[in-house]
Amino acid sequence: MGDGRGAVGGRPAWLQFYDLVGKIGEGTYGLVFLARTKHRKGCIAIKKFKQSKEGDGVSPTAIREIMLLREISHENVVKLVNVHINHADMSLYLAFDYAEHDLYEIIRHHREKLNHPINQYTVKSLLWQLLNGLNYLHSNWIIHRDLKPSNILVMGEGEEHGVVKIADFGLARIYQAPLKPLYENGVVVTIWYRAPELLLGAKHYTSAVDMWAVGCIFAELLTLKPLFQGVEVKGTPNPFQLDQLDKIFKVLGHPTPEKWPTLACLPYWQNDQQHIQAHKYDNPALHSYVHLQQKSAAYDLLSRMLEYDPQKRITAAAALEHEYFRMDPLPGRNALVPSQPGEKAVNYPARPVDTTTDFEGTTSVQPSQSVSSGNAVPGSVAAAAVVAPRQVPRSMPVVGMQRMPGGGMAPFNIASQAGMGGLNPGNIPMQRGVAAPAHPQQSRRKDPGMGLQNTGYPQQRRRF
Numbered sequence: 001m002g003d004g005r006g007a008v009g010g011r012p013a014w015l016q017f018y019d020l021v022g023k024i025g026e027g028t029y030g031l032v033f034l035a036r037t038k039h040r041k042g043c044i045a046i047k048k049f050k051q052s053k054e055g056d057g058v059s060p061t062a063i064r065e066i067m068l069l070r071e072i073s074h075e076n077v078v079k080l081v082n083v084h085i086n087h088a089d090m091s092l093y094l095a096f097d098y099a100e101h102d103l104y105e106i107i108r109h110h111r112e113k114l115n116h117p118i119n120q121y122t123v124k125s126l127l128w129q130l131l132n133g134l135n136y137l138h139s140n141w142i143i144h145r146d147l148k149p150s151n152i153l154v155m156g157e158g159e160e161h162g163v164v165k166i167a168d169f170g171l172a173r174i175y176q177a178p179l180k181p182l183y184e185n186g187v188v189v190t191i192w193y194r195a196p197e198l199l200l201g202a203k204h205y206t207s208a209v210d211m212w213a214v215g216c217i218f219a220e221l222l223t224l225k226p227l228f229q230g231v232e233v234k235g236t237p238n239p240f241q242l243d244q245l246d247k248i249f250k251v252l253g254h255p256t257p258e259k260w261p262t263l264a265c266l267p268y269w270q271n272d273q274q275h276i277q278a279h280k281y282d283n284p285a286l287h288s289y290v291h292l293q294q295k296s297a298a299y300d301l302l303s304r305m306l307e308y309d310p311q312k313r314i315t316a317a318a319a320l321e322h323e324y325f326r327m328d329p330l331p332g333r334n335a336l337v338p339s340q341p342g343e344k345a346v347n348y349p350a351r352p353v354d355t356t357t358d359f360e361g362t363t364s365v366q367p368s369q370s371v372s373s374g375n376a377v378p379g380s381v382a383a384a385a386v387v388a389p390r391q392v393p394r395s396m397p398v399v400g401m402q403r404m405p406g407g408g409m410a411p412f413n414i415a416s417q418a419g420m421g422g423l424n425p426g427n428i429p430m431q432r433g434v435a436a437p438a439h440p441q442q443s444r445r446k447d448p449g450m451g452l453q454n455t456g457y458p459q460q461r462r463r464f
Contacts, residue, residue: 018044052067058090077133078169109346130214135318143210194209198307211319254281286303298324
């Protein structure tokens with residue numbers, strides 16, 4: 001773990017190991033930078049956390065993210081490479097290998113540049129890998145709570161080409177049975193991917209909120225546009241968003257206590273008779289929005305993900321076993337290869353890089369640029385590209401990385417070094433790199449495949 005001691009010229013000593021390329025994102029908790037490492041080929045993504053709101057040290061959000069990332073190890077989840085602390089201002093830097101793509105940019109490329117859908121093999125492979133990583137997290141009692149296309153990364157060139165990485169664990173939490181209330185954590189999940197139980201003020205929720213988000217992402221991969229594109233009312237302390245609920249009800253129909261028994265217990269269902277209960281929505285037509293036949297396996301899986309009642313919503317483990325993934329084309333580890341022999345692969349552009357911001361957040365005179373590959377030769381940068389403004393709500397992801405070989409990161413005790421003990425929210429024993437055992441009081445549900453890291457690609461080993 002690097003720190004700010006031994007500073008050279010007022011800058012932390014650890015900075016000498018990196019050549020900064022530029023900023024690749026900005027979010028609630030800080031900035032994300034792209035840099036090249038001087039001791040090995042390839043690029044690295046560095047997420048800088050702002051100082052805590054109280055101004056008295058490292059952000060608890062950063063500590064929580066580090067604690068989770070240290071304990072989990074799965075091919076479809078980002079993995080921490082290094083952590084650096086600048087003691088001068090108590091800023092914290094997390095380092096990950098660079099992932100060239102994310103689902104947001106892949107979808108946008110098809111919508112704005114290619115003007116044609118993502119091929120079925122790529123959609124199926126992206127979705128299967130996302131579910132595979134999510135099943136691992138849920139099996140270890142971790143809810144992500146902020147799944148959206150920009151937080152689902154895809155590796156570019158190299159041995160992990162086309163491999164999905166779930167990123168940005170800033171809102172992730174340990175949950176356990178008996179379930180602890182999580183509502184005090186505030187509003188979670190970007191509004192377009194927020195489950196209806198959250199919108200209606202549920203005080204207890206489960207990993208089912210992640211599965212709703214996956215359903216929204218699945219639909220977006222199929223149609224190249226968000227399924228429930230509500231307008232968010234900013235500045236409200238509660239999660240209730242009337243326009244977002246309106247968008248959901250228009251597609252899925254009006255929820256009823258018959259189909260969703262606990263609906264009547266949700267605070268905003270009870271308290272908003274005029275807008276929610278009085279307004280009836282007829283003729284739900286999910287299949288027409290996503291252009292799927294109602295009897296198709298894809299529609300069946302999607303509708304199970306977008307089930308109103310979270311207790312009936314399909315789990316990640318069950319989704320991996322769904323018929324959709326056992327039909328041709330079968331999913332594969334490299335989601336970006338051509339779907340048919342002789343078909344030309346899509347050349348997805350790397351995410352844009354803003355070279356006008358340095359690690360300290362100040363500006364330089366360099367033009368914005370685009371990095372072509374995570375395996376670029378140090379010192380080489382692709383042709384300049386303007387960073388276009390985002391048109392959808394998007395907080396910045398942690399940037400993904402390849403799996404590190406054993407011993408790739410020295411163990412450290414972030415809790416003791418930062419003076420923050422007991423940071424595992426559920427005090428669940430977890431061994432680094434090993435799936436944690438199920439909580440001894442587990443009684444919520446029994447998922448097939450619980451605890452398994454990878455159930456295996458369905459009946460095939462091709463397209464690798």
